[in-house]
Amino acid sequence: MSQPFELPDFYVPYPARLNPHLEVANAHSKRWARAMGMLEGSGVWEESDLDAHDYPLMCAYTHPDCDADELCLITDWYVWVFFFDDHFLEVFKRSGDLEGSRGYLARLGAFMPMGDDLSMPEPANPVEAGLADLWVRTVPGMSKDWRERFAESTRNLLNESLWELANINKGRISNPVEYIEMRRKVGGAPWSAGLVEHAVGAEVPARLAATRPLRVLKDTFSDAVHLRNDLFSYEREVGDEGELSNGVLVLETFLGCTTQEAANAVNDLLTSRLQQFEHTAVTELGPLFAEHGIDPVSAAGVLAYVKGLQDWQSGGHEWHLRSSRYMNQRAGASRPLGMSSLVDLLGAKRVRSFTHVPYERVGPSVIPDDLYVPFPLRLSPHLDNARRSIVEWCAAMGILEAQPGVAGSAVWDERKLVDYDLALCAAGLHPDATPEELDLAAFWLAWGTYGDDYFPAVFGRTGNLAAAKIAVDRFSACMPLDGSPAPPPANALERSLADVWARTAGPMPAGHRRKLRESVEKMCQGWLWELAGEVAQHVPDPVDYLEMRRLTFGSDLTMSLCRLRHDRGVPDDVYASGPMRALENAMMDAGCLLNDIFSYQKEIEFGGEVHNCVLVVRSFFDCDYPAALRIVTDLLAARVRQFEHIVANELPIVCDDFGLDAEARGTLDGFVAELRDWLAAILNWHRGCFRYDEESLRRHHRPPRVTLGGPTGLGTSAAVAFPVLSGR
Secondary structure, X not given: OOOOOOOOOXXXXXXXXXXXXXXXXXXXXXXXHHHOOOOOOOOOOOHHHHHHHOHHHHHHHHOOOOOHHHHHHHHHHHHHHHHHHHHHHHHHHOOOOHHHHHHHHHHHHHHOOOOOOOOOOOOOOHHHHHHHHHHHHHOOOOOHHHHHHHHHHHHHHHHOHHHHHHHHHHOOOOOHHHHHHHHHHHOOHHHHHHHHHHHHOOOOOHHHHOOHHHHHHHXXXXXXXXXXXXXXXXXXXXXXXXXXXXXXXXXXXHHOOOHHHHHHHHHHHHHHHHHHHHHHHHHOHHHHHHHHOOOHHHHHHHHHHHHHHHHHHHHHHHHHHXXXXXXXXOOOOOOOOOHHHHHHHHOHHHHHHHOOOOOOOOOOOOOOOOOOOOOOOOOOOOHHHHHHHHHHHHHHHOOOOOOOOOOOOOOOOHHHHHHHOHHHHHHHHOOOOOHHHHHHHHHHHHHHHHHHHHHHHHHHOOOOHHHHHHHHHHHHHHOOOOOOOOOOOOOHHHHHHHHHHHHHHOOOOHHXXXXXXXXXXXXXXXXXXXXXHHHXXXXXXXXXXXXXXXXXXXXXXXXXXXXXXXXXXXXXXXXXXXXXXXXXXXXXXXXXXXXXXXOHHHHHHXXXXXXXXXXXXXXXXXXXXXXHHHHHHHHHHHHHHHHHHHHHHHHHHHHHXXXXXXXXXXXXHHHHHHHHHHHHHHHHHHHHOOOOOHHHHHHHOOOOOOEOOOOOOOOOOOOEOOOOOOOO
């Protein structure tokens, strides 16, 4: 039987190295697997299966520098995780026993105790026996923070198997964004990253683990590991096991293309993620160490961890070429090394992401007729009053005038504000709000949109990223958690933030204030990420773009306000559950993609920007505007349909699992209804405002008629105001 596709040329910039203790690990792992009951009599593996899979070889390649004892421990972990995968397949996936799998997975948490007491229940099967043995051999000497992170990764790896099983039972193939996010959990690479910390003997400092650079390094590592595995395992998973969780199948279905074309696209995404890893390591770690005052020893530990992740990538690729578990028979077949292959192997495709010419003439944005937003629009009856209030408030805050001594800061005037009609958006987002509540919602939208326009106009024009970061750092002081007065504002952004914060946070409990402030801070950090990309004129990696776009669009902020209004009787753990996070992310992405479709001309032609999904898709697939627009439109529809799927199929299970009573379920229903209102309002606002059509764009981007204050006299007649660049 022929292969379903030819394996593409892979980007492997670092050579694989082999640990000298391979034979020790090989002999040990076989004894250990037999002692745990994983071989003869398990119904899953025989000794010949273990020999053929050759996990000691994988670990020797992926951890080339650790000593023999550490290599044996790491190898046992991988024997255990692959046995779990095959055991779950045989016992639950093939039979579709969703209920039985829940009880099986629930017991495994008891074998990962967090405290000093490492006592556990009596193991009932080889998976429990292996986990019990490995946990007590691994966690001594590791910090509480590492234990919690590693246990969470292990739980995700185990529990998200239910997501795969549910999709198999329904014959459902996920959309590309959903797949990437869920694969990080069920695929296990974040778990592998935790073991890298153990293997190199250097933990990531707790205060750095949640920062963007470390998160991106782990996520890009994970995505690359999973995408590579998808290419090698497609034949076994899709053909033999009936799996639907495979990136090649996901893109084949979403793009409607051939298997070979999908495989090539997966390999391009794999390359992009590896290059994002390299970009983050080179450009973001140094500033991160300086910002957090990381000492040289701790910094060296983080760099050892980064090197360990790179070793894993190269070693994992080499093992996939050798293991009988995967489709690799013709991976080494000689092919003519043409220009296309040379470009792939050298990683020169990354150059395309830095060669976009700003202010490209693209013409009016094309708005497809089939935008999938199947939710009814409801508008507040207080809209007209909010329209008057927002103009008065912006004028009082100083938003409608240039900031003293700041060139390029005349971002808005009253005509622009009226054209933007942010009250229309607020009226759809909050159709049941009181007049005061609607005014407040409109003020928040005004502050966020003004800031999004102000940062590229003032800081992007000069490339002054340091000044932008200082501005963002000052925002936190404008949002005091203890109710104390904010410090005197330095400009309209600070004045308006302090005002809208005091109006909102005053009646809130302390915990709600903290969550709201974190949402604002995340959005502003997203502005800094966009600025850095604009200065470098770097079209972002598709996955990094979508994940950061949720922040820059303010999605997390507006949804945070929705959550805080619907928390009565609903535990925080419900909102933190996988289905609820997926629900919110799907809707966030839908809103961001809507904005990108409408704002394409505004951002590309008039703003000289690179952060637009249509452009990102154009660059990634090297396709024209109509093809990129079709892909983005299809992705928007896929994300909305995922939202509908979760509401219909997953939320009822969440409610049952958490034992929510009728009142709490009603509260959750109210939150879901607000998300529907949210997307319908965003579409209506884009259609109804005068911010994105070409006529309005040309009116808003006319050069100012007044000269800059400052130099006067002979030779200064050319000193005119800079054209205003604006964000979304």
